[in-house]
Amino acid sequence: GESVGLHLPTLSVQEGDNSIINCAYSNSASDYFIWYKQESGKGPQFIIDIRSNMDKRQGQRVTVLLNKTVKHLSLQIAATQPGDSAVYFCAENNAGNMLTFGGGTRLMVKP
Amino acid sequence: DSGVTQTPKHLITATGQRVTLRCSPRSGDLSVYWYQQSLDQGLQFLIQYYNGEERAKGNILERFSAQQFPDLHSELNLSSLELGDSALYFCASSPGTSGITDTQYFGPGTRLTVL
Numbered sequence: 001g002e003s004v005g006l007h008l009p010t011l012s013v014q015e016g017d018n019s020i021i022n023c024a025y026s027n028s029a030s031d032y033f034i035w036y037k038q039e040s041g042k043g044p045q046f047i048i049d050i051r052s053n054m055d056k057r058q059g060q061r062v063t064v065l066l067n068k069t070v071k072h073l074s075l076q077i078a079a080t081q082p083g084d085s086a087v088y089f090c091a092e093n094n095a096g097n098m099l100t101f102g103g104g105t106r107l108m109v110k111p
Numbered sequence: 112d113s114g115v116t117q118t119p120k121h122l123i124t125a126t127g128q129r130v131t132l133r134c135s136p137r138s139g140d141l142s143v144y145w146y147q148q149s150l151d152q153g154l155q156f157l158i159q160y161y162n163g164e165e166r167a168k169g170n171i172l173e174r175f176s177a178q179q180f181p182d183l184h185s186e187l188n189l190s191s192l193e194l195g196d197s198a199l200y201f202c203a204s205s206p207g208t209s210g211i212t213d214t215q216y217f218g219p220g221t222r223l224t225v226l
Contacts, residue, residue: 032211043113043201043217044154051212089154093211098167099144101154 008087010106019077019109023090023102028071030094035064035075038104039086047075047088077107085109114138115204115218123224129190132221136183136204142166143185144205144215145177149198160185161207192225199223 013019025033031052036044050057050064050073057064063076073090087106091099114137124130136143145157147170156169160179171177174192179185189196199222203215 034214036217041219043115043203043219045113046214046216049212049214091154098156098159098169099215100156103153 008104008106012108019080021075021088021105023073025071025092027094030092032093034091036089037086082109113216117218121222132187134185134202140204142205142207144203145187146201147198197225
């Protein structure tokens with residue numbers, strides 16, 4: 001598969017545990033935030049989004065939390081599964097539809 | 112499968128050459144975006160087209176150009192290639208009708224290797 005970011009921060013969790021992936025964004029004027037998952041050899045896949053007028057949004061097994069005071073975004077994955085192993089990117093929309101991506105975090109799930 | 116297709120999947124070429132990457136958006140999507148993903152720069156926005164017109168420009172080099180055709184497919188042209196242009200190039204598409212919450216769906220990418 002493709003190597004994306006050989007020096008990415010890595011989060012290693014046990015299968016069944018909850019995972020929390022953090023992201024600091026840069027622009028306090030950003031209005032919309034997205035989490036993407038990128039598996040080896042594939043393009044980024046949309047997971048969940050949140051607008052700046054919310055501080056929490058839940059999906060299926062995933063929750064995104066937004067703290068605008070400290071410009072922090074987190075993705076929580078419940079009951080992490082081996083299929084969740086991937087690189088996770090946060091992205092902010094701060095100039096029209098031009099997404100600015102964070103550096104990514106590699107999630108490794110141990111069976 | 113996002114519904115966005117990109118060809119070719121892999122491309123190997125030499126410095127100084129020119130290549131064209133092709134993208135077909137999801138059915139009904141009017142916006143197409145191009146991104147470059149390299150090991151040291153991460154995912155970088157290059158350019159956006161909406162219904163055939165350039166909408167936004169990011170960190171796109173002058174050696175690179177793009178266009179969106181009437182059938183909404185898009186091509187990214189990379190010329191005078193340098194070793195540093197080796198990267199994954201992704202196309203994404205979105206409906207183009209939801210403002211800033213217009214979700215972008217990514218294709219599988221084209222891996223360009225410049226030797």
